[in-house]
Amino acid sequence: MGHWSDGEVQSRLGAWARAAWAWFDWQGAAICRFGDNMRFVGVTDGDKVSAEMKFGFSVNTYAVGDLAGRIQAVSENQIADLIRTYLAEFEVAPELQPGGERHDSLREGARIEAGMRAFLEEGSFKGFTDTFEDLRGLKQLPGLATQRLMADGYGFGGEGDWKTAALVRAMKVMAHGLPGGTSFMEDYTYHLEPGKHQVLGSHMLEICPSIAAHRPRLEVHPLGIGGKEDPVRLVFDAELGAAINVSLIDLGSRFRLIVNEVTSVTHPDLPHLPVARAVWECQPDFKTACAAWIYAGGAHHTGYSGAVTTEMIEDFAAMAGVELAIIDSNTELRDFRQGLRLNDLYYVLAQGLRA
Numbered sequence: 001m002g003h004w005s006d007g008e009v010q011s012r013l014g015a016w017a018r019a020a021w022a023w024f025d026w027q028g029a030a031i032c033r034f035g036d037n038m039r040f041v042g043v044t045d046g047d048k049v050s051a052e053m054k055f056g057f058s059v060n061t062y063a064v065g066d067l068a069g070r071i072q073a074v075s076e077n078q079i080a081d082l083i084r085t086y087l088a089e090f091e092v093a094p095e096l097q098p099g100g101e102r103h104d105s106l107r108e109g110a111r112i113e114a115g116m117r118a119f120l121e122e123g124s125f126k127g128f129t130d131t132f133e134d135l136r137g138l139k140q141l142p143g144l145a146t147q148r149l150m151a152d153g154y155g156f157g158g159e160g161d162w163k164t165a166a167l168v169r170a171m172k173v174m175a176h177g178l179p180g181g182t183s184f185m186e187d188y189t190y191h192l193e194p195g196k197h198q199v200l201g202s203h204m205l206e207i208c209p210s211i212a213a214h215r216p217r218l219e220v221h222p223l224g225i226g227g228k229e230d231p232v233r234l235v236f237d238a239e240l241g242a243a244i245n246v247s248l249i250d251l252g253s254r255f256r257l258i259v260n261e262v263t264s265v266t267h268p269d270l271p272h273l274p275v276a277r278a279v280w281e282c283q284p285d286f287k288t289a290c291a292a293w294i295y296a297g298g299a300h301h302t303g304y305s306g307a308v309t310t311e312m313i314e315d316f317a318a319m320a321g322v323e324l325a326i327i328d329s330n331t332e333l334r335d336f337r338q339g340l341r342l343n344d345l346y347y348v349l350a351q352g353l354r355a
Contacts, residue, residue, distance in 0.1 A: 012311065019315035022170040025126070029057040029169070031155070031162050032125040035064045035134030038159035043299045046163055046250030054255060055320060057126075059162040062119075064130075068137025071115030082110035090234065091217040102230075105140070105220045109232035112138065113145035120154065127155030127165035132204070132226035141226050143205025143233035144218070147276070150208035156184045157301060158206055164301040167248045170316065171303045180306030181210025185245060187300055188277070190286075197286030198265065200279050201245075201304060205233040207276035211306060212236040221274045238278030238306075240264050245302040246313055247293075254347050257317050258298045259310050260289050260327040278304065283329045292336045296325040323347060 002009040037045045048059040083106065086092060095102040120128060128149075132141055150156050153176075155169025164184060171182045184206055191198040204223060209216045216234035223231055247258040262280040270277065282289035310326060317324035323343050327336070 015309060015311045016315045018174040018176075019312050019319060021176075022173040022312075022316055023319045025173045026166065026170060027056040029126045029166070030124060031057055031059045031165050031169075032120060032123060032128040033059060033061040033160060033162055034067055034128060034130040036061060036131070036160060038131045038133055041159055043249070044157070044159045044161035044163075044301065047252075048162070050250070051163070051166075051255070054322070055166070057166050059166075062123075064134055064136055064138070067115065067119055070119045071112055071138065074111045074114040074118075078114045079107055079110045082114060083107065086110070086218055091215055093217065093219045096218060096220055096232065102220050105230060105232050106218070108139050108229070109144040112140060112142045113148055116142060116145045117149060120149070125154075127157070127162075127169040129157045129160045129162050129165050131159045132228075133159075135226065135228065139229050140231040141205060141223060141228055143231045146206040147209055147234050150183060150206070151210050156206060156208075158184065158186070158203055159301075161299075161301050163248045163250065164299070164303065167246060168303045171246065171305050171308045174312050174316070175305055175307035178307040180239065180241075180243075181208060181212070182303065182305040182307060183208035183211045185278070185302045185304035187302075191279075198267070198279050198281055199262070199286070200267075200270075200273075200277060201238075202273065202275050202277040205231055205275060207234075207238075207278075209234050209236060209276070211238045211278065211304065212276070213239045216276070219274055233274075234276055235274055236276050237267075238264050238276075240266060241306055243278075243280065243304060243306040244308060244310055244313070245304050246308075247298045247302050249297050249299050251297065254323060254351075255320075256297065256323040256325060257313060258293065258296045258325045258327070259313050260293060260298075261310060261329065262289075264306065283327065284331050288331055288333055289327050291333055292325075292327045292331055295333075295337055295340060296327075 155165040157165035188202040216236040261283040267279040
């Protein structure tokens with residue numbers, strides 16, 4: 001409400017327009033699932049038919065063998081072009097540089113990126129998933145490839161998590177042209193020092209460099225899962241400042257979006273964690289936020305962004321007609337739980353009786 005020249009009115013119209021752009025982008029979008037869901041992890045799966053009816057995007061599985069074939073078809077010229085790009089854009093560890101003892105690992109990472117990019121472009125996909133349990137025919141887990149594809153706007157979800165892949169894509173669209181980045185994310189571990197509770201967010205390899213505070217460093221390290229060769233990856237710390245974590249979950253009878261407002265903060269060096277990472281403090285505080293997240297059914301994968309705002313997600317949820325649970329500086333746990341109970345009643349009645 002207000003005059004068109006009011007800065008606040010313009011800002012809110014801008015947020016609404018970005019949400020509408022992301023909603024439009026979902027209509028007819030295709031998410032590629034390389035292989036199936038990670039075994040014994042139900043939270044990364046869900047009802048794909050209901051999702052297509054509700055949101056407009058489709059999710060289909062493609063054989064990892066088909067991807068492996070596309071990767072093997074990559075030419076030497078394509079690999080050489082990507083190597084030059086890596087050397088220009090990133091700080092590259094000496095062992096990965098041309099002539100270095102691990103340069104072949106970087107060449108394989110480039111081969112995987114070129115093959116995955118071609119597969120996704122040929123299928124007009126807007127997001128994708130994979131899982132380390134289903135990568136037969138690939139020599140490495142596609143860490144560097146996933147990071148660079150996300151930086152170019154693709155949505156991604158680990159372990160077959162197509163809901164988060166679609167969500168990250170939507171958040172990428174909302175954030176286009178704004179300062180701050182957007183990435184797939186996971187709560188990796190918690191710092192439980194009294195009075196200084198923090199969350200360390202990361203993933204095995206797949207954090208988008210759009211959130212990097214400084215020039216990422218390209219490194220290679222062993223990975224204790226997946227049974228593959230040591231994968232290359234970009235290592236960096238996230239930008240500091242306000243951000244949000246967003247989760248999209250399937251409750252069986254409906255979908256729910258959950259937002260937690262956080263603040264990315266400085267942290268000590270992490271020499272034994274050679275992956276991209278962010279450390280944040282939760283709003284209103286760690287204990288309240290984590291309890292509310294659990295009560296709301298928040299998943300361990302999220303879309304993390306320093307560019308997308310809670311208001312954008314709120315507008316997006318309204319367009320989608322889905323429930324939204326917000327955890328911010330005003331959250332009181334008793335009221336939050338009561339709100340979830342009332343939402344349960346509302347969404348049952350709003351759907352009406354079905355024959």
